[in-house]
Amino acid sequence: MDGDVKKDGGAAGIHRHDGAPRGATRHDGLDRRAVVRALAGGVAGLAAFAGRAFAQGSPGQDAVLEQLIQQSQGRNFGQGFDSASRTILMPKASLPTLDPSTAQTSEQFIPRYEEIVARGGWPTVPQVERLRLGNRNPAVPVLRDRLAVSGDIDPAAAGAGDVYDSYVEAAVRRFQARHGLTVDGVVRQQTLKALNVPAQVRLAQLRINVVRLRTLSSNLGNKLVVANIPAAQIEAIEGGVVVSRHVTVAGKPDRASPILQSRVVEVNFNPYxxxxxxxxxxxxxxxxxxxxxxxxxxxxxxxxxxxxxxxxxxxxxxxxxxxxxxxxxxPGDFNSLGSIRINFPNKDDVYMHDTPSKSLFGEDFRFHSSGCMRVQNVRDLVVWLLSDTPGWSRAEIDAVIKSGERKDARLATPVPLYWVYVTAWVTPDGVVQFRDDIYSRDGLAASQGAASRG
Missing domain, CATH: 3.30.1490 (Dna Ligase; domain 1)
Incomplete structure (x- = not known):
């Protein structure tokens, strides 16, 4: 099976043939996949795994924990991996795309990408249908090198070989998170396409977006909503922290969502x-x-x-x-706006809203609308927008939606709103993010293929 890492020794020696750890019964839930993921997580993963085992009162838990510790110190999951997991960081969910320091931080990373380009960039990963944990493929060593150049994997800790092991999977997950892709640790078409965007294109994106960010990152206010169109994502930001992040469906390339600045003033419930x-x-x-x-x-x-x-x-x-x-x-479940519409003054007559087509939020390519933005978990966003407006608690909002009654809520304090077009930025923790130039506004020929996926 693709997901069985037993081939490269990742979990060898601590399982019975039926997948349960020695000394534990099957109902403990301590299967091979759980063990491997605990090991891949280093100290933090072991602690979490052990906590679950003790909480379940599993028989043989002391022996299992001891075996895990011994395995983590072996040749496949050595101390080097734990060191790498501490230095190669996943993006922090609390850090916003727009921050007073975003432009400066992004600019500081330009020399690093200039150096990557000067050294010849990164290798092109060969075409494969799919790569996942446990696979053996000649493309894996090239993938390791590619991820090492961009800083997604520590070459000193990652080892070598053609087996897609937990080091590579963790690095792919980080890469996917930095590029707005589904974070599943599996290399498919979209992840492979992002991996093979040339380094010089990424460098050019950083340079272009630093200019954009300089005009966007100041005087943002304490409470605001930022919709980054290429990321198909909305952030509710308060006190410089992302309090909620929402996947969106934005405008098609031929019906682009506009760049705008406005203020959210009203919410319509059960709208026509x-x-x-x-x-x-x-x-x-x-x-x-x-x-x-x-x-x-x-x-x-x-x-x-x-x-x-x-x-x-x-x-x-x-x-x-x-x-x-x-x-x-x-109004109704069939309505194209769903149960909620969020209004803000703008010349393009666009708005944010719910949708009955929830399945679109699970796609990597989310550009299907005619300019408006469909918002996943929009009710959570509305609860936050109306938090300062009397009479609109979560319970009251839920009750109105359930009733099907047409009703409007005016925000006591309008919330600043920014629809922006940012395809590259660096957050204060030093994680570089890239997105497809979906509307071909970066002027880079190598990145203009993004629109063809729709």
């Missing part, structure tokens, strides 16, 4: 959705030509300029006549 004219023209008319009952199935009603409701059969769908009418979708 008035279909924008651009969507009527580009999407609704072609859809009605194919599916005459589309509006009826999706609870979308048609109104003329005097507010009189029309039937779909009264409109010529083989023309642009429909753009002269107003299309309004009723």
């Amino acid at each position: 959705w008035t279909v924008p004219v651009s969507i009527v023209r580009k999407d609704l008319i072609p859809r009605m030509q194919e599916e005459p009952d589309y509006l009826t199935k999706n609870h979308i009603r048609i109104f003329d300029g005097r507010g009189t409701e029309l039937q779909p059969t009264q409109i010529n769908w083989n023309s642009n006549e429909a753009v002269n009418y107003r299309f309004k979708q009723d």
Whole structure:
């Protein structure tokens, strides 16, 4: 099996053939994967694993813990790995993209990337369908070298060989986190593509984004919302700390989400959705030509300029006549805005909202909207936005949404909002982050392939 690391000795000698540690019964839950992950986590991983074992009251727990400690000091999980785990850091979730120090910190890393480029960059990892823990593949040594150059793995501690071991998996997880990819430690197409973006492109991204960050990182305020479009991510920031981070679905490359500064002023619960004219023209008319009952199935009603409701059969769908009418979708689980819409003044008529299409949040490529932003766990964001507004506690918000009643909440204190376009930045802990130039605004030919994934 792909995930079985027994081939390279990672867990050899401490398991029965059925996967349970010697001296423990199967119901202890101490299987090979858990042991390997505890070992890969160094001291912290062992402590957490031991804590779980003692909490479960597992028989033979002393023997298991002793075996873990001995194994961690062996040739495969030596002290060097623990040292590497302390120096090669994962991104801290509490550190925001925009901080007063972001521009300066990012600029300080430019010489490091200049040196990488001067030395020839990093190697290109050969094309593979998938690499994961336990795999043996000639591409693995190249992958180790690639991760070492970018600082995701300590070459002195990582060893060598063509086995995709726990060192490599931990480094891939870090790399994925720094590039906004699904953090699963498995090399697939998107991770491989990011690995093989040339070092000179990453250097150019840092230089370009330092200029952007200088205009964005000052006078931000104490409480604000930052939506980084290329990252398809929203951060709720208070006191310089990210209190919640939300995956988003942003605009398609041909219907880009705009860069803007505004203030969140209102939240609509169980909203109607008035279909924008651009969507009527580009999407609704072609859809009605194919599916005459589309509006009826999706609870979308048609109104003329005097507010009189029309039937779909009264409109010529083989023309642009429909753009002269107003299309309004009723509230409900089917509504394109979900149960929440977040409003802020802007010339582009965009907003942030819930969505019934929750599966899109799990994709690495999240650019499917017509300019607005769909927000994962939007209710948590709204609770934070309304925390200073009387009458809108979490319980009260939940009750309104459950009732299905149309209701609006005006924020007692509007919250500053920034939609920004940042494809490279460095957080104060020294972790370099990169994202695809999804709208090709960096002017770098080698990074313009990102849009083709959609």
